[in-house]
Amino acid sequence: MTHAVENPSTTRPHGLPKRAVGIDVGGTGIKGGIVNLDKGTLTGERFRIPTPKPATPEAVAGVIGEILEELLGREKAPAVAELSVGVLVPGIVVDNQVLSAANIDDSWLECDAGTLLRDLPGQIHTFNDADGAGLAEAHYGAGSDTSGSVMTVTLGTGIGSALVHDGELVPNTEMGHLEFEGEVAEQKASAAARERADMPWDEYGRLLNRYLVHLERLFSPKKFIIGGGISKRSEDFLPQVTDVRAPVVPAQLKNNAGIVGAALHAAEQTRRQAAKR
Template sequence: MTKPDKKAPATESLGPASATLPDLPKRAIGIDVGGTGIKGGIVNLRKGTLIGDRFRIPTPKPATPEAVAEVIGQILEELLGREKAPSRTDLVVGVTFPAIVIDNVVLTAANIDESWLDCDTTKLLQHLPGRVATLNDADAAGLAEARYGAGAGRAGTVMMVTLGTGVGSALVHDGVLVPNSELGHLEFEGVVAETKVSASARERADQPWDEYGETLRRYLKHVERIQPVGQFIIGGGVSKRSEDFLPYVTGLRAEVVPAVLVNNAGIVGAALYAAEQARLAEVRAA
């Protein structure tokens, strides 16, 4: 059997889930920046679980880049002071933001302070120890669910849809994240989808669970026409009530399942993403 050319373009652009990458470290740190709280944890990358408890600090107001960076530093220092923390020499840290993030630059501010627009998080967080990578919060959660949670071991394309204040989405193919899908901002039945499908929209309308399940069904059918997938994973806080509305989400080609990791998904996915990005940079530099 002919071995692949290591200098071929396809090899040079290997995704972070490639089996050719060296083994990942056993532990990494993930930090999840949210609208009300910033939480972090030490992640066992073999199992996709937290080592010890999460550590949370309320999100500062206003949540400017400088104020949030200070809180991220405080969380990281607390976690690094723990007995089972990764060593600083091998440290990788993943940080999520509720925004489009490309090459560690924040490009939208729909759900965060407008001062984040065009913020280069590499410069913002350069005072932190270790190698830091940043990504969208839904992408982090989706990557974690695809690799450790409801989509673990599944080939093909899965999509996580997070239902909260807004609607986030994450697209993962064979374990490789396709970032910044942002399908919660699709036009759906004449409005932006998240204004009708989010958990907060259901609460504002005082919508019964069966009606909410029907709304979600129509939305996922709409998404399925644009981006067919094998599995939808439903996350966000509302996924804890999945038995109340998922029975009404029927008639889709894709399987629809609730998330497994729930509140820890963002932390786990951020840590995994940062570890893989660090290893990928080593492979490409070799």
């Protein structure tokens, strides 16, 4: 179990290695990095390869292998004997089984990612991409000073979400698929939906205000963190979010959040499995 600590940005959870590897599978690129679990930062530059077309499980696995080979050739790479690798997938993932494929190739549906990646070095763990970003923000970013429940909402092509309570992830929350004002939330309130509707920023802020009020009624988090590329423009829409009790803040880790969260989750899962033996 990940324990809440007074300053997660400088102290890794007890019993974890100093470094692990995170890999984030996206629609246009697959990127990975070596993560310092003390600081939640990358050791060296991240390494990116374009996502293959079509992005079948086998093709993506090949690219993940290439990224791992590059990262493990670096001077400060973790030793294979203690290597944990987290892989983020844009779908619901339960026990390494991919149970949804809304934003990836349909061939991922029901894929056993654990079996797919079993020949790669290290202990491989897969989970949802928004969960990775939210876990990183809760430990090392905008939520690191907050106990209790922290909810990260990522606004992009769809809406991703992550709920972390006292450092522990509640996986696969999928808040973007809730019904909101008669529609699926991400079809109305995602960054892509704003662009499709050519919606002014202030109007979008008021829409997001209503959506976050809806989430707060259901989950009562102590803080909301807004992620995704749109968070760079937070000053254009967050001032209109006025009816939410909890603080609403932009994400801090930006493009590296997924890699950092993937590495942290993988190290945690490896430790738990070792404790059960």
